[in-house]
Every structure is written in structure tokens, then in C-alpha cells.
Amino acid sequence: MGEVRAEARQVVPGTPQAAYDHLxxxxxxxxxxxxxxxDLAVEQGGRGAGTVFRVTLVAGGRERQYRMALEEPEPGRRLLERDLGSSLRTTYTLEPAPGGGCEVQVVTTWQGASGIGGFFERRFAPRALAQVHQALLANLAAALRGGEPG
Incomplete structure (x- = not known):
């Protein structure tokens, strides 16, 4: 076992606060x-800390359901989502970008499986999930430009 990490980043138009509000x-x-x-379904809240929601992820040929809790360790700058049933954590960090806009970084980590399954998980899951994160960031950029997400 070991930590598995998937990451994506993109500069999006607008302010960090505008991007944060969308996330x-x-x-x-x-x-x-x-x-x-x-199948995103809000169970509690809906905005910011204290929100609990369910969502299904289909990536890399696998489908997985999560029940996530949203936290705001640094309101306006950092959001944390943690799965209530596993070690999965996703952090969104927003910073003003040099030259304008907002740099958004999405990092997901979890404790990977052991054995041969863990080998394939560490080899392929980060790339598949990074592509999902990149698509989300592209949709965020489109929404902040006033267009339709992807």
C-alpha cells in the first residue's frame, strides 16, 4: 500500500473568489x-462547510460511489472533500495567477491497494483521474468566461 495521487491545475479567468464560489x-x-x-445528490447543506453529498465516479473503466463531506480549511482559498467511507481526499486550492485570473489546483489522494491490483492502481488511476479533474477545470473556465461548460 502507499498513497496514490492525481493532480491537475489550470489558470481560469476571474478572481479566486468567483472560482471558489462555483466549487x-x-x-x-x-x-x-x-x-x-x-448522480450528484446533496444530502445536507449544499454550499460550503458541512455539506454532505453522494456522487458516482466512472473513470478508467471502473465505477465507484462516494459519500463526501465538504470542509473549508481556508475559506475562499482551499476546499477539502473527504469520502466518509475511504481514505480518498480531494483538495481544491485557489491562488491569484501572475498576469491575471486564478490558478486552481485539484489534488486527490488515497491509500492504494496492495499487490498486483495496487500496482495497476498506482500506474493507471492517477492519469485517468487527472483527466477528469482537467475536464472539470476546463468547464469551470468556460463558466467563468460566461459560456456553457463542456
Whole structure:
């Protein structure tokens, strides 16, 4: 076993606060989700810390359901989503970009499996999930430009 990590980053138009608002508000985020994220259902809250939601991820030929809790360790700058049933954690970090806009970094980590399954997980899952993150960031950029997400 060991930590598995998938990461993506992109500069999007607008301010960090505008990007943060789209990510922290699940009604807005629902419109940003690429096809790999399905069946998002809010159980509690819906915006910011204390929100609990269910979502299904289809990536790399696998489907996995998550029950996530949203936290705001640094409101306006950092969001943390943690799966209530596993070690999976996704952090969104937003910073002003030099030259304008906002740099958004998405990092997901989890404790990988052991054995041969773990080998393939460490080899292929980060790339597949990074592509999902990149699609979300592209949709966020489109929404902040005033266009339709992807």
C-alpha cells in the first residue's frame, strides 16, 4: 500500500473568489461536472462547510460511489472533500495567477491497494483521474468566461 495521487491545475479567468464560489456551491458545481461524475445528490447543506453529498465516479473503466463531506480549511482559498467511507481526499486550492485570473489546483489522494491490483492502481488511476479533474477545470473556465461548460 502507499498513497496514490492525481493532480491537475489550470489558470481560469476571474478572481479566486468567483472560482471558489462555483466549487463551494454544489448547485453551481453540478453544471461543471464532466461525464465521469454522475448522480450528484446533496444530502445536507449544499454550499460550503458541512455539506454532505453522494456522487458516482466512472473513470478508467471502473465505477465507484462516494459519500463526501465538504470542509473549508481556508475559506475562499482551499476546499477539502473527504469520502466518509475511504481514505480518498480531494483538495481544491485557489491562488491569484501572475498576469491575471486564478490558478486552481485539484489534488486527490488515497491509500492504494496492495499487490498486483495496487500496482495497476498506482500506474493507471492517477492519469485517468487527472483527466477528469482537467475536464472539470476546463468547464469551470468556460463558466467563468460566461459560456456553457463542456
Amino acid at each position: 463551494a456551491d454544489l448547485a453551481k458545481r453540478r453544471a461543471l461536472l464532466p461525464e465521469a461524475w454522475r
